[in-house]
Amino acid sequence: MALNQENLPLYEKTWLKRNFQRAIDILILLLLFSLLSYRLFFSFFTLPWFLAFSCESWFTYTWIILLNAKWSPAVTKTYPNRLLHRVPELPRVDLFVTTADPVLEPPIITVNTVLSLLALDYPANKLACYVSDDGCSVFTFYGLLEASKFAKFWVPFCKKYNIQVRAPFRYFTEVTKSEDSPEFKQEWLQMKDMYDNLSQKIEDVTRNPISFQFEGEFAVFLNTEKRNHPSIVKVILENKDGLSDTSPHLIYVSREKRPKYEHNYKAGAMNVLTRVSGLMTNAPFMLNVDCDMVVNNPKIVQHALCILMDSKNGKDVAFVQCFQQFYDGIKDDPFGNQWVAGFEYIIRGMGGLQGPFYGGTNTFHRRKAIYGLYPDELQYGRKGKLAEKILIQQFGSSNEFVKSVTHAMEGSDYSTNGISPSNFIEEAIRISDCGYEYGTDWGKKMCWLYGSISEDVPTGLNMQKKGWRSECCTPDQTAFTGCAPGGFLTTMIQQKRWSSGLTVVFFSKHSPVMGILFGKIQFRAGLSYCWLTNWGLRSVFEVSYAALVAYCIISNTSIFPKGPGLWIPLTLYVIYTIHTLQEYLSKGLSLRYWWNNQRMITIRSTSVWFIGFLSAMVKLLGISDTVFEVTQKENPTSGAAAGDDANAGRFTFDESPNFVIGTTILLVQLTALVVKILGVQLEAHNGNGCGIGELMCSAYLVVCYWPFLKGLFARGKYGIPLSTIFKSALLAFIFVRFCRIV
Numbered sequence: 128m129a130l131n132q133e134n135l136p137l138y139e140k141t142w143l144k145r146n147f148q149r150a151i152d153i154l155i156l157l158l159l160f161s162l163l164s165y166r167l168f169f170s171f172f173t174l175p176w177f178l179a180f181s182c183e184s185w186f187t188y189t190w191i192i193l194l195n196a197k198w199s200p201a202v203t204k205t206y207p208n209r210l211l212h213r214v215p216e217l218p219r220v221d222l223f224v225t226t227a228d229p230v231l232e233p234p235i236i237t238v239n240t241v242l243s244l245l246a247l248d249y250p251a252n253k254l255a256c257y258v259s260d261d262g263c264s265v266f267t268f269y270g271l272l273e274a275s276k277f278a279k280f281w282v283p284f285c286k287k288y289n290i291q292v293r294a295p296f297r298y299f300t301e302v303t304k305s306e307d308s309p310e311f312k313q314e315w316l317q318m319k320d321m322y323d324n325l326s327q328k329i330e331d332v333t334r335n336p337i338s339f340q341f342e343g344e345f346a347v348f349l350n351t352e353k354r355n356h357p358s359i360v361k362v363i364l365e366n367k368d369g370l371s372d373t374s375p376h377l378i379y380v381s382r383e384k385r386p387k388y389e390h391n392y393k394a395g396a397m398n399v400l401t402r403v404s405g406l407m408t409n410a411p412f413m414l415n416v417d418c419d420m421v422v423n424n425p426k427i428v429q430h431a432l433c434i435l436m437d438s439k440n441g442k443d444v445a446f447v448q449c450f451q452q453f454y455d456g457i458k459d460d461p462f463g464n465q466w467v468a469g470f471e472y473i474i475r476g477m478g479g480l481q482g483p484f485y486g487g488t489n490t491f492h493r494r495k496a497i498y499g500l501y502p503d504e505l506q507y508g509r510k511g512k513l514a515e516k517i518l519i520q521q522f523g524s525s526n527e528f529v530k531s532v533t534h535a536m537e538g539s540d541y542s543t544n545g546i547s548p549s550n551f552i553e554e555a556i557r558i559s560d561c562g563y564e565y566g567t568d569w570g571k572k573m574c575w576l577y578g579s580i581s582e583d584v585p586t587g588l589n590m591q592k593k594g595w596r597s598e599c600c601t602p603d604q605t606a607f608t609g610c611a612p613g614g615f616l617t618t619m620i621q622q623k624r625w626s627s628g629l630t631v632v633f634f635s636k637h638s639p640v641m642g643i644l645f646g647k648i649q650f651r652a653g654l655s656y657c658w659l660t661n662w663g664l665r666s667v668f669e670v671s672y673a674a675l676v677a678y679c680i681i682s683n684t685s686i687f688p689k690g691p692g693l694w695i696p697l698t699l700y701v702i703y704t705i706h707t708l709q710e711y712l713s714k715g716l717s718l719r720y721w722w723n724n725q726r727m728i729t730i731r732s733t734s735v736w737f738i739g740f741l742s743a744m745v746k747l748l749g750i751s752d753t754v755f756e757v758t759q760k761e762n763p764t765s766g767a768a769a770g771d772d773a774n775a776g777r778f779t780f781d782e783s784p785n786f787v788i789g790t791t792i793l794l795v796q797l798t799a800l801v802v803k804i805l806g807v808q809l810e811a812h813n814g815n816g817c818g819i820g821e822l823m824c825s826a827y828l829v830v831c832y833w834p835f836l837k838g839l840f841a842r843g844k845y846g847i848p849l850s851t852i853f854k855s856a857l858l859a860f861i862f863v864r865f866c867r868i869v
């Protein structure tokens with residue numbers, strides 16, 4: 128039996144066959160090619176024609192790289208039961224949580240993330256949880272301190288009754304089953320009581336910030352400012368006796384911030400956590416979750432380790448990515464931020480190539496890969512490269528930390544027992560200082576990379592460039608769940624950030640193109656990364672196309688073929704629609720869900736992606752830097768997160784520039800349609816007047832932007848502010864004038 132077990136793999140990977148979809152993919156591609164050829168051979172050579180041709184060439188390129196990404200999807204199956212037979216001892220895993228703002232990210236959210244991690248179904252003496260607080264908030268610290276007291280009861284409770292959902296606020300929203308024993312019921316009530324008490328305490332201090340006493344443990348937070356304070360490192364919980372069934376270590380880190388220093392947002396925070404954890408526990412694997420995610424499958428560490436520790440296929444895996452799934456999502460995904468189809472088709476698709484991109488959260492990393500090792504150096508370490516002088520140059524001047532790097536690279540683990548994080552506090556504070564990374568390789572060549580506000584994608588790419596792979600891990604029970612950005616405003620901010628950050632990646636030295644040419648990024652994997660990092664660039668073509676159809680209607684000219692040629696774009700549109708609809712329906716998503724996502728794809732790619740692209744250009748030209756705008760998280764106790772709120776799916780607007788472009792596009796299309804209806808178009812040249820194709824495109828845009836149209840007439844947060852309408856009207860006016868002159 129034991130022998131048998133040894134031959135079995137820890138995980139298996141199978142490639143899915145989606146032949147029907149492939150056939151449709153190809154059909155669409157052929158139609159795109161016919162449209163392009165039609166333009167080349169049968170059309171007039173005018174400026175609008177040329178612009179349409181360029182845009183459609185770009186759409187064809189986008190289709191090819193998208194098709195390439197989705198073409199060979201794979202699923203992995205993990206066998207955690209085999210893991211115990213295979214490895215003599217389970218390895219250590221360091222757990223990282225980042226939080227940045229106690230207002231946008233209420234401490235109770237971070238507390239729940241941390242509690243769900245502490246209660247993982249894994250020996251507690253092998254885990255250590257590190258929380259980075261970029262907000263330097265005494266309330267976050269207070270929350271964690273209180274949570275650590277609760278954890279002493281919560282963790283044993285979860286393990287005793289094999290509770291599946293170990294984030295208390297998720298767990299207690301579920302009802303107890305009637306068949307449970309009286310003993311369980313009593314403990315359940317006790318736990319619930321304690322948890323309510325904990326959240327009440329946290330709410331009380333955040334409600335009354337002025338009356339907070341900065342004494343004892345909290346004294347260090349006195350007179351600190353978010354962007355100006357020394358490093359604070361505190362060991363909140365220490366598993367001194369190395370027991371496997373209590374709570375793991377819990378360490379709070381708020382790295383030094385000074386106004387003159389770049390702090391590099393989340394990437395900077397992750398690098399500090401990497402160092403502090405290296406010093407204190409130095410686990411060979413690290414799990415990274417954002418504060419808005421909680422563990423939903425307590426055995427997830429075992430699942431991920433099946434992949435990372437498989438002796439055959441796991442050796443060159445740098446990281447294991449679990450999907451982001453969301454709880455309390457609003458019905459039918461009105462803002463298109465639940466990514467169900469995206470994960471299924473794109474991430475699984477990339478999973479069948481060199482591996483999914485690193486998504487910033489729900490990811491298990493191999494420390495050696497993060498430290499910049501190549502996969503073939505895994506077994507023997509870096510040989511000559513481990514000279515202390517070189518390491519200090521790369522990793523900074525802390526001897527103790529460099530020693531831990533050598534250990535990590537050579538694979539010599541610390542012994543499980545007898546690790547005492549509190550022995551390292553002084554050194555941990557030193558390596559969390561702003562100046563520590565000066566002149567080193569941190570963020571430049573290894574670890575979490577700086578320079579883009581979408582730090583995750585280049586960080587993953589950088590490892591794959593060295594020949595590493597990555598894998599998806601999707602056990603039957605969802606690994607992690609989180610809260611999706613609540614409303615339309617936050618979604619737009621997030622989309623703008625991604626577009627901006629990804630554009631910067633595409634044009635930087637960490638670009639996938641460079642990875643294909645000079646690194647070990649496989650061709651098709653690199654092309655998939657191009658799809659991802661071209662979101663910003665794509666918006667330029669989408670906005671141009673939208674402008675082009677309006678232009679055609681207003682100045683009475685055309686870009687679409689007339690007569691039989693019109694069937695090409697029409698068929699293209701119909702087949703594309705059926706194709707995407709089929710993809711959604713076959714995943715059990717509703718028609719409404721599909722439409723909401725289609726609409727959001729149009730809205731975001733013609734508005735905030737474009738703004739993100741512009742901000743990336745401004746950054747690349749060195750005019751001004753981009754800022755990471757943290758996503759607002761809903762407070763679970765306020766009840767606002769629940770999807771049953773009747774208005775949850777309504778679009779909200781504010782005065783930020785994010786809505787100006789969208790509103791302008793809507794106004795321009797409306798004007799164009801009105802011009803057509805009133806018949807006040809210009810005289811057509813050579814009989815080449817605007818036709819049905821342009822009108823349909825324009826009408827489609829108005830339908831997509833319908834929520835904006837309603838916003839024009841609504842009041843309060845559901846209405847588009849007058850200042851935005853005014854700016855957009857001005858832009859629209861200039862555009863229409865321009866159409867009538869040219």
Ligand SMILES: O=c1ccn([C@@H]2O[C@H](COP(=O)(O)OP(=O)(O)O[C@H]3O[C@H](CO)[C@@H](O)[C@H](O)[C@H]3O)[C@@H](O)[C@H]2O)c(=O)[nH]1
Pocket residue numbers: 224225226227228232259261391392393396416417418419486487488580581582583621624625628755756757758759
């Ligand atoms: O200066 C900062 C800014 C952010 N964060 C943390 O970064 C995480 C992600 O920020 P969030 O505002 O939730 O951004 P999202 O758009 O929801 O995050 C997605 O996109 C980011 C890149 O844009 C990735 O880093 C994330 O992992 C990914 O979930 C959160 O834990 C924050 O606390 C910091 O630690 N320091």
Ligand SMILES: [Mn+2]
Pocket residue numbers: 417419758
């Ligand atoms: Mn988030």
